[in-house]
Amino acid sequence: MKSVGEICSDLIRFDTTNPGSGERPAAEYVATLLADAGIQPVVFESAPKRTTVVARIEGDSPEALLIHGHLDVVPADPAEWRLHPFSGEIVDGDVYGRGAVDMKGSCAMTIATVLGMKARGEKPRRDLVLAFLADEEATGEYGAGYAVTERRELFDGVTEAISESGGYSVPSGEDRVYPIAVGERGTAWMKLTAHGVAGHGSRPPIDNPVATLVHAMSRIAGHTWPVRLTPSVAALIEELSRITGQPIDLERLDAEAERLGKLGSLFKAQMRNSANPTMLNAGYKVNVVPSSAEAHVDGRYLPGLQEEFLATIDELLGPKITREFVSLEEAPSAPYPSSFFDELAASLVAEDPLARPVPYVMSGGTDAKSFDRIGIKGYGFAPLMLRPDLDYFGMFHGKDERVPVAGLEFGTRVLTRLLT
Template sequence: MKSVAEICSDLIRFDTTNPGSGERPAAEYVATLLADAGMEPVVFESAPKRTTVVTRIDGDSPDALLIHGHLDVVPADPSEWAMHPFSGEIVDDCVYGRGAVDMKGSCAMTLATVLGMAERGERPKRDLVLAFLADEEATGDYGSRHAVGEHRELFDGVSEAISESGGFSVTSGEHRVYPIAVGERGTAWMKLTAHGVAGHGSRPPADNPVATLAHALSRVASYEWPVRLTPPVAALIKDLGEITGQPVDLDRLDAEAARLGALGHLFKGQIRNSANPTMLDAGYKVNVVPSTAEAHVDGRYLPGLQEEFLDVIDDLLGPKVTREFVNLEDAPGAPYPSAFFDELAGALMAEDPKARPVPYVMAGGTDAKSFARIGIKGYGFAPLMLRPDLDYFGMFHGKDERVPVEGLEFGTRVLTRLLTAA
């Protein structure tokens, strides 16, 4: 059987850049590994080469657990990397390449876990559904949304799910903290349009939509969103105070996040809504005032705060700018505290006696949003023990993305314990 590092390297070598040529080669590789181990993978496409693989493994309980991951990755410019981003090279005991962290490394851990169980003849304690999905790095229309909409029966009996962006170690001094995600901020990707009066660029402007939109974007970008503490984030902050022995001052959370360093990153982007202008498009000639100007804004809002978020956005945009959604997704949450959270925490602590699991809310989003639509409670749990010098958050969509081999091996042991321990 291939090692988890070898599987990770193999997956990275498939260029599944989104947008790009699709996920099919990587999906076929995954399906072959599963089929060779005696499983019966279901392979389907939402569009040519936009390929997803799903399989079910019978366990001792029909109450099923879903483990999902995505096979697509964001673009990578080889000129900015120390080695080619799709080489999958193993250097200094790390697997390098686009997707090592986000999230082919996690997919490799899942595969190594179930392939190892099959080789040893071990049966999971509950039914398992594995999903290797297309299109997470966009809207999920070709991946998770298609899967839950057109292949709902593959997820029958699933009550909970685990996936990316949780279960990784954050080391600060003597403390090794493992955040387990119990929620995500919602997504509001918006296209903004300002209409005006076209005319010659030399004349006094009658109603210049470029200026109108620029002023609106400036208001959005400079707005200071108020702190809104949701219960899981409040619990995280309390836990961090207890772990470090110094309570966190709730009236100075930005300063406290800076003081806590790596630990502060666990709540810095999760205590308020955000809206970042990301794209601009206006005009076609320097001496012509266009009749329209457009922009895109990446909006994120905390659970339960969608209405408040959109009200503020509308006030900031003003009456001359309209908005429409490119993508609108709710902010999903999973029960906390809960028996399943305790199971996840227990698997970590069994493999790392110094582990301090804490609840966590993701600043961004995952395919958990799609599965929440069909009632599946998603937790961020892709366990990794990381070296203290590795900037885990910085490697998401960054250059020289890499994951330690020993971290992948640790994660495989944690997942095996989670899936098989009585």
């Protein structure tokens, strides 16, 4: 049976860059591993080569748990990497490559866990549904979005789900804090358009859409969004105060986040909405004022704050700019406190007595948004014990992405405890 490190390496070697040639080779690899272990996979495509694998393992209870992960990755420039981003090489105990943490490493842990259970003849405590999805790094339209609408029957009986961006260790003195995501910010990806009057670049402008758009982008980039503490983020801050033994001043949260370093990063981006200009497109010749200009903005908002977020955006844009959504997704949340959160926390503590699990809200988004639409409550739980020197957040979409083999092995043990 392949080890979790070997499975991770194998998955990385499939170039599943999105946009690119699709996820099919990686999906076929996953399906073959499952089938060889006696787990019957369902393989389907939403478009040519946009491939998803789903499998169900019968447990002692028909109430099912979903573990989902995505097989696609963001682009990587080999010239910027120490090792080729699709080599999957293991150097000094780390698996290198695009997707090592986001999230082929997590997919490898899931596969290794269920293959190990099968080999030992262990049955999960409840039905287990595995989903290895396409297209998470875009809008999810070809992956989770398609799966929950066109193949809804595959998720019958599922009540909770676990996936990426939670369950990893953050050093805190002699202890290790493990954030478990109980929600994420909503997504508002927007295309903005300014219209004006075309003309010669040497003449006084009548209505220059480029200038209109640039001024609006400057207002958005310079806006200070107010702090809005949701119950989950407030609970996180309270737990961090207790763990560190130092009260966190709620009136100075930005400064407190800086003071706490890696622990502060758990709430720094999660205590307010945000909007970042990311793309600009205007004009076709230096001496021509164009008739229109376009930009894209990555907006994120906290649970329950979509209306406030969009009202602020419209005020910052002004009346001369129109907006349309590239993607608008609600901010999902899962029950906390809850018995399932306690199960997740207990599985960590069983493998790491120094573990201090805490609730957490993700600053970005995952496929949990799609599954939330069909009533499946998602938790961020892809357990990893990491070295204190490893910049976990910097690995996401960064160069020299890597994950410790020992961390993957730890995660496999934690998942085995959780499922059995």
